[in-house]
Amino acid sequence: MQQERRRQQDRTDGTRAALLEAGRMLFVEKGFAGTSTPELVAATGLTRGALYHHYADKRALFAAVVEREAQAAAEAIETMPSVNAPLDALRVGSRVYLEAMSVPGRTRLLLLDGPAVLGLSEMDEIHARHGNRTLRQGLEAAMESGAIRRLPLAVTTEMLGALFDRAALSVAQGASLEDALAVVSAVLDGLRA
């Protein structure tokens, strides 16, 4: 009974995983608009029927792919070694973040197509559901402890996050990771109280 119920579940899980995997590959390679549902299912051996059975539409599959990517990135970041000094924690965190974002395709999914297809607010919700906390908490702790200046937390988080994101994009496009980190480090340094 357990086993029979599992069989259906496994079947579903396997199909969804296949669709997510093919989706990630194609969305990364050709973008959301450039990927058609026929070629998507062709990559899995299924038909469009299966796709539309499991996901409301192409956008919903894309959202699932993006959410999975955001989760993976968040996990990579949360395994960060904890650092005592808040400012050092921010420095280490930014390096970890840039490394996490260097997974091929991740910048395209999370920073280019994601915001355009799903919208900024839905992207914010996705990030909120996973690890976006890290930067905000890091900044908050650093402000509380007096390590860096006190600034409006929400906008500061958004703006520094955008700085890191662009760093990740530049690195993905060939810029030097060390150069990017030098700028990050200088900016964080400059925020000391």
Next chain:
Amino acid sequence: MQQERRRQQDRTDGTRAALLEAGRMLFVEKGFAGTSTPELVAATGLTRGALYHHYADKRALFAAVVEREAQAAAEAIETMPSVNAPLDALRVGSRVYLEAMSVPGRTRLLLLDGPAVLGLSEMDEIHARHGNRTLRQGLEAAMESGAIRRLPLAVTTEMLGALFDRAALSVAQGASLEDALAVVSAVLDGLRA
């Protein structure tokens, strides 16, 4: 002769202007993917034939709209009063930039759909063709004069530009302009040598 040749030119210019205007309106309102060429030409009284006569495809019209927007933004920024002290120039420039980016729809065109549809490199080319120089030159001057730390110029420009862009987006989404400027100011301050 001049006059007769002008008539054709005027006709072309008028048609293109109408397409650009309708394009801007619809692309801002419904995004690139959400805007169809039939509704685009319906907004001008023309037909799709005219559109495809003047532009290679929908993407080319979108690129023209984006380029025009980038140019308008650049012009608004270049009319900035010149300031002597490099660091003050950066401060004033950032306020002018945020104001320029507060034109409705501009953030969507230049920061959301533009990069996703045209790609980062084409967007960079567009910006290079217009006013992106401002920030780069401001940073360069500030570094030369010793006002701020010496950092890799290219990435620094990209990353600070992204910081400003996100500030513009946050403001466009309801955040306080003063909060955003406080962060900008703090970051610039912190970069002093």
Next chain:
DNA sequence: TTAGTAACATACAGGCTGTATGTATGCAAC
């Protein structure tokens, strides 16, 4: 075993894009 439901596959309707083709209008030279 049987009824019901979930997991697919197939078939279809509508819309959209880009191109090919047709038409009219300006323009330049004779």
Next chain:
DNA sequence: GTTGCATACATACAGCCTGTATGTTACTAA
């Protein structure tokens, strides 16, 4: 001025794609 060409458009068409409706098979619970 009319003849011929090029430019500016309009119309028609082919192909693809999306989402839905309908059919079929595989489970599962009673």
